[in-house]
Amino acid sequence: MPKQQRTEAQWSELLSRERLARQELETIKRSLEQEREFLNAMLENLSDGIVACDEKGILTIFNRATREFHGLAESPLPPDEWARHYRLYHPDGKTPLETSEVPLYRALRGEVVRDAEILIAPVDKPHRLMLCNGQPIITKNGEQLGAVAVMHDISDRKAAERAIEHLAYYDSLTQLPNRHFLHERLKSALRNNEISGRQGALLFIDLDNFKTLNDTLGHDLGDLLLQHVARRIVDCLRQDDIVARIGGDEFVILLEDITDSPGLIEKNVTSIANKIINAFTPAFELKGYEYYSTPSIGITLFDGRHESVDDLLKRADIAMYQAKAAGRNTIRFFNPQMESMVTMRVAMESELRTAVDRKEFTVHYQPQVDTHKGVYGIEALVRWQHPQRGLVSPADFIPIAEETGLILPIGDAVLETACQQLREWSELPCYGDLSISVNVSAHQFRNPAFVDRVSALVNRHAVKPDRLKLELTESLLLENVEEAVAKMNQLKAHGVDFSLDDFGTGYSSLAYLKRLPLEQLKIDRSFVHDVLTDANDAAIIRTIIALGNSLGLDVIAEGVETEAQRDFLVANGCSCYQGYLYSRPLAIEQLSMLLQF
Numbered sequence: 001m002p003k004q005q006r007t008e009a010q011w012s013e014l015l016s017r018e019r020l021a022r023q024e025l026e027t028i029k030r031s032l033e034q035e036r037e038f039l040n041a042m043l044e045n046l047s048d049g050i051v052a053c054d055e056k057g058i059l060t061i062f063n064r065a066t067r068e069f070h071g072l073a074e075s076p077l078p079p080d081e082w083a084r085h086y087r088l089y090h091p092d093g094k095t096p097l098e099t100s101e102v103p104l105y106r107a108l109r110g111e112v113v114r115d116a117e118i119l120i121a122p123v124d125k126p127h128r129l130m131l132c133n134g135q136p137i138i139t140k141n142g143e144q145l146g147a148v149a150v151m152h153d154i155s156d157r158k159a160a161e162r163a164i165e166h167l168a169y170y171d172s173l174t175q176l177p178n179r180h181f182l183h184e185r186l187k188s189a190l191r192n193n194e195i196s197g198r199q200g201a202l203l204f205i206d207l208d209n210f211k212t213l214n215d216t217l218g219h220d221l222g223d224l225l226l227q228h229v230a231r232r233i234v235d236c237l238r239q240d241d242i243v244a245r246i247g248g249d250e251f252v253i254l255l256e257d258i259t260d261s262p263g264l265i266e267k268n269v270t271s272i273a274n275k276i277i278n279a280f281t282p283a284f285e286l287k288g289y290e291y292y293s294t295p296s297i298g299i300t301l302f303d304g305r306h307e308s309v310d311d312l313l314k315r316a317d318i319a320m321y322q323a324k325a326a327g328r329n330t331i332r333f334f335n336p337q338m339e340s341m342v343t344m345r346v347a348m349e350s351e352l353r354t355a356v357d358r359k360e361f362t363v364h365y366q367p368q369v370d371t372h373k374g375v376y377g378i379e380a381l382v383r384w385q386h387p388q389r390g391l392v393s394p395a396d397f398i399p400i401a402e403e404t405g406l407i408l409p410i411g412d413a414v415l416e417t418a419c420q421q422l423r424e425w426s427e428l429p430c431y432g433d434l435s436i437s438v439n440v441s442a443h444q445f446r447n448p449a450f451v452d453r454v455s456a457l458v459n460r461h462a463v464k465p466d467r468l469k470l471e472l473t474e475s476l477l478l479e480n481v482e483e484a485v486a487k488m489n490q491l492k493a494h495g496v497d498f499s500l501d502d503f504g505t506g507y508s509s510l511a512y513l514k515r516l517p518l519e520q521l522k523i524d525r526s527f528v529h530d531v532l533t534d535a536n537d538a539a540i541i542r543t544i545i546a547l548g549n550s551l552g553l554d555v556i557a558e559g560v561e562t563e564a565q566r567d568f569l570v571a572n573g574c575s576c577y578q579g580y581l582y583s584r585p586l587a588i589e590q591l592s593m594l595l596q597f
């Protein structure tokens with residue numbers, strides 16, 4: 001059929017349609033461009049990173065946030081050089097991330113990536129931890145166009161999580177693990193050792209006299225000491241060993257696995273504990289103060305069988321208390337007998353509290369004799385009239401009373417009884433010159449109200465103050481010489497006398513003895529006991545007598561049991577003594593009878 005000729009009208013119609021089509025195309029192009037601009041602006045302003053690539057893996061999107069995360073924010077470098085300016089790692093920050101592991105390329109291989117963590121390490125810039133998601137871009141027809149990945153910076157969140165974890169598991173003062181951390185590690189150590197049959201050890205360290213440092217030099221210096229101590233302990237151990245601070249001045253060391261043969265384990269742990277004790281020998285420098293501290297260390301071994309975390313901590317704690325009781329600055333291994341001692345001690349503590357409420361304490365009196373004048377003084381010695389156990393010796397309960405603070409009401413009661421007694425005697429002409437010596441414990445003496453309390457008692461009972469002699473020990477005075485001198489001077493101003501008890505067992509220097517307002521030195525009974533058989537004890541006694549004479553102080557010897565001991569003392573210039581030779585401590589009725597003869 002012959003080709004139809006188009007009319008002019010038809011041509012014009014066609015042309016106008018084409019124009020319209022072009023215009024439409026132009027509009028579509030413009031709106032696409034606008035959409036692209038819009039998308040671009042959005043991508044550039046997102047705080048999350050977006051990367052995309054085409055089906056060949058060529059990057060098509062690498063938005064501003066992504067460039068910043070990679071340290072390329074202001075980089076003039078072309079994209080193919082970017083990779084040289086950063087490294088990618090797994091979240092541990094050590095294991096490099098292979099290209100095939102990069103979320104975008106995993107997505108390009110068809111994988112839907114969810115919550116993958118990667119670390120971006122730009123050269124010379126802070127590392128960032130990213131949480132990434134990604135997926136392939138696939139059309140409705142199943143054709144893959146490429147892949148996209150989105151990354152969210154979780155560095156700050158992780159740092160906050162780490163800080164919270166640090167707070168939960170570490171001690172903020174020393175940066176050591178805390179009780180919570182120790183608990184967890186000990187639990188897993190017990191599980192491991194139960195399976196492997198290996199032994200571990202727990203060392204419980206408590207600083208000796210830490211409370212005194214805090215009370216006298218203040219908490220700042222106390223904190224500083226704890227920081228120094230933490231460092232010294234850490235330096236004594238291997239990197240795998242755990243040192244935790246579980247409370248005030250309490251540190252615990254966990255040695256998880258001691259691989260020695262069984263016979264050597266105790267030896268090995270002892271040498272570690274001794275290393276720690278030795279590390280305390282040099283003075284601690286505390287803002288200009290040279291402070292000497294010592295530790296008491298309790299140790300328990302474990303193999304994980306039938307043991308709980310609490311049991312182990314309790315055992316090490318019990319052993320530590322035994323180390324303290326053995327004179328401090330020493331170590332003790334736990335043994336089961338210790339546990340029954342602790343049970344007894346706990347029972348005694350609660351009974352002691354009841355005893356204070358029920359006023360079960362009484363005072364016995366032991367005469368002090370002068371070879372020329374006869375009985376011139378009396379020492380007041382407390383006794384506990386226990387409802388079941390009978391008379392309990394102060395040696396058995398004073399240390400517990402000291403630790404629990406119960407010594408305050410007990411000591412107070414003894415002082416009051418002594419003052420009442422002095423008052424009664426003052427009204428009887430034959431007893432009027434007698435003095436009473438009263439033991440004062442460290443806790444009592446440190447009490448800020450001590451001076452007022454003593455003067456109030458002296459006033460209330462209208463006692464001649466020089467009839468009251470307070471017996472202080474060397475160790476008590478040495479804790480804080482300045483404070484001791486000040487308190488003693490205040491009481492001395494009221495007329496009260498002082499005797500230095502257990503003299504010779506401490507480290508008194510002449511220089512400080514001279515500063516104390518003392519009346520008397522009391523030779524400790526341990527020297528008197530062996531004076532006839534031990535040349536050293538004899539020499540010590542002679543020295544104390546000479547020292548007393550040169551300082552113008554009375555010297556009394558305690559624990560004199562035999563005439564031979566007394567003769568030695570008299571021959572060496574000590575004419576005052578106290579001991580079973582003359583009389584044991586007596587109840588007041590017995591003492592009155594004795595004094596009448």
Ligand SMILES: Nc1nc2c(ncn2[C@@H]2O[C@@H]3COP(=O)(O)O[C@H]4[C@@H](O)[C@H](n5cnc6c(=O)[nH]c(N)nc65)O[C@@H]4COP(=O)(O)O[C@H]3[C@H]2O)c(=O)[nH]1
Pocket residue numbers: 366380381382393394395398407411414438439440441471501502525558559560561578579580581585
């Ligand atoms: N072997 C022997 N011992 C003798 C002899 N003569 C006396 N003693 C004992 O030696 C102790 C002397 O008291 P201390 O050294 O102050 O030692 C006292 C003192 O440190 C403390 N204490 C006693 N009463 C009190 C008190 O009221 N307050 C305080 N804080 N402590 C007290 O308890 C410690 C023991 O007191 P006690 O058992 O009464 O023991 C008394 C006494 O009975 C003797 O010839 N041979």
